[in-house]
Amino acid sequence: MSVPAFTGSNVMDVDAAKIRGAGSNVHFDKVSVAYGAHVVLHPLTLDIAPGEILAMIGPSGSGKTTALRAVAGFVRPASGRIRIGATDVTDLPPYERGLGMVVQNYALFPHMRVEDNVAFGLRAQGADKALIGERVKDSLATVGMSGFAKRYPRELSGGQQQRVAIARALAVRPRVLLLDEPLSALDAQIRRNMVEEIAKLHRDLPGLTILYVTHDQTEALTLADKIAIMRDGRVSSHGPTVELYRLPPNRFTAEFLGRANLLPVTVTEGATGPKGFATARLGDALLAGAARGEKPGDKTLLCIRPQHLSLTGDEEHTNRIVGTLKEVHWQGELTHLVLEVDGTPVRVSATRLPVSLPERGSAVPLFFTPGDTSLVPEDVRG
């Protein structure tokens, strides 16, 4: 948080100051959930630090909502404990957990005006009138909806409804904010704006711990401090957003977060030098890649993102492979090419093209730097 931006005295900052420090950590301790005999969450251990945004991302049915609802108290874990701050909430009913929750379809109460929706939690908890009035005003200001207090939800657009839903959750000063696919009912354009709004909200309320469930990798990459990737009821990988993107620990993560080319290679030489690059062979080419303890002879995958492959090499691009050009899709800002390298399709998103575009079927060299690569072990499915 940059200091100058915080010296102003507008409502938002006053509000933020009050919330700061309110966040708690959330701890899943070997939490499992089953519906009958169907285990949908295998023992999950995960910690969300105070003030952190954790994005839980994964394909549909991977157990994200289940994990979130376990925190909220709507799903009872078959085993394990859930702690929020110092409190073990596993046996607490939802209304004693002190959370805020925002769901995909907003679920604004249709029979209440915007202000009554926002006031709902405080009224339910028996707060006094003056406090409620003040909090409603603050919360609506935080999401930029002050002018809409007297409207009914049906008189608002989807994006506005979602803001009100967030204000309603913020008004109770939650220890943790739970967001379950909050933007997936919105149009692409509004969704992009809302992602930025939520990012700004978190800058304003840095103490707020957020569990953000989504299946959209862009939302996760934009917002999250850390990402947990879910697959079939398990955490497939968990780590700081940038690290997970740059050094994906497995194929599933590499392919789910952004797009990735994964080339099957054989390691010829283990990590050398301070930067830790290993050398691996792909066909005739010898390539350097960021290592994670591979030994010579290991078969593994070399991960390189489409935007890091270049058709026009320079001295940094010490890795070089040659592929057969299969398809070219020009899209204005970017040109997408598909090549085949040693039987593996390789995608390239190029901003710059050579002066004369190679023909389909011709052999094309591709260049990239070792710093943009990582070696990724093939998934072992259980």
Place this chain on the structure above:
Amino acid sequence: MLVWSRPGRIVIWLVFTLLFGVLFLAPLAVILLSSLADQWNGVLPSGLTTEHYSDVVQGAAWKAVKASLVTGFLASAVALVSGTWAALALRIQDATLARVLGVLFFIPSAVPSVSVGLGLLVAFSHPPLLLNGTIAIVMVAHFVLISAFTFGNVSAGLARLSPDFEQVASSLGARPAYRLRHVTLPLLAPYLVAAFGLSFALSMGELGATVMVYPPGWVTLPVSIFSLTDRGDVFAGAALTMVLVAVTLILLLGLERVTGRQARS
């Protein structure tokens, strides 16, 4: 969109008019006409009169209207409370028990009304549960027959209610009673109103159980229509039937307006 040729459509619409006219329109029209008939020996009545209606507002006929309204209102109100209560309480049972109980709450709608009346006579004709001969037994019969209906309507409403509303309310700190009062019941209101109105309408037209159990002083509309027509006083019976139809339609239309307004707000 199925039949494109003009003559084809006209033939089909004629078929429709014939069916609709003979089965639905003619009965209503003829009841209306006969309720206004003075004498009717030929194809059409020989004269018109409002005499049968003025009879309705005095004497025995008016008592029947009152008995039906009171019975309908009380039975529907009790059925609404118990049906809503049951539907809400069933949600917190475990699945198997909820399914079994759900079927049990529906069964009264499947049993012939005459048997319901017979059962009440058999069960409540001796002290300490002596209801036979009282007004209460009529209310009970109507309550039993419409209870499944209100239960079904409210259950359907609950099933359509997105669980998100209640869950968000809980997560914001609303305890069950507060949530019920401020979220669940307001959202269910259209279904409650509809259930009340339709069960009121059903109660107004109930005959089978009532005819088994009614005490001398509490003759409902259908029973008195039956005894009028049985005596050959068909025009008075028709007038009373029109009153019954009118009350039912007013109830249904009024409800539609109420629920329509709520759906919009």
Place this chain on the structure above:
Amino acid sequence: MADAAVLPAPAAKRVPGRFWIVPPAALLALLFFYPLVLIVQQAFMDDSGMANVGEFVRVLHARFFLNALINTITISVTATAGCLIVGLVLGLILAFVPFPGSGVIARLIDTFIALPTFLVTLAFTFLYGSAGMLNAGLTEAFSLQAPPVNFLYSTWGVVLAEVTVYSPFVLRPLLAAFSLVDRGQIEAASVLGARPFRIVRQVILPAAVPALIAGGSLCLLLTVNEFGIVLFIGAKGVITLPLLIYSKAIQESAYQVACIIAVINIALSLGLFGLYRFAAGRLGA
């Protein structure tokens, strides 16, 4: 969304207030199930309070009972068939050959569900009764001695009245099912030259089958239980089970016989109710 539709069983376990179901269940048990049990008890017990199936067997073999049973089933099956045909024809026209005002007409037919059933019978006596409009017209026109139209006081009168009263119960689910039929598919078939009958058979009917089964089984149940129509027509020869229960109990004060017939009538109804639930369950799935 859909994943949250059911509260999971594990969470339900610790929800307090499972006992909230007791008051409405107790009320229903006292006012409905207890009398039902007493009916069964009376049916199988003689005056001294001993278990005795003799009377039950005697009633089962009695002429009046068998006649009523046969009447009930014949009327119910015939009327249900009529309801299915009328409902299907009206539904097809309302949904696929609509005309100005067809929406209002559909709603009007729907309100028949809430009207008392005997209304139609009363109307029919004015229309088709021995002194009704039709007979009066025909005797006048052809100077006849006796009224030529007599069907009203037979099973046919009951069947026609029941078709009027209960075809809306077929029409309602049918219109719901038709509203889901893809209009584009029908138009595409028409453009390809398919005749209406072919479209009805191949596109529309398959979509309507579950609604027809659900509506039809509901009609079976309701017509077996129907009382008002039969009572109002009051024809000597047309006695059904509910009417028999009424006359045994109220007119003859033969309560045990009434209970025996009621047991059989209830068993029949519950069987049909099971059929309906099954069909409606399939429809919902």
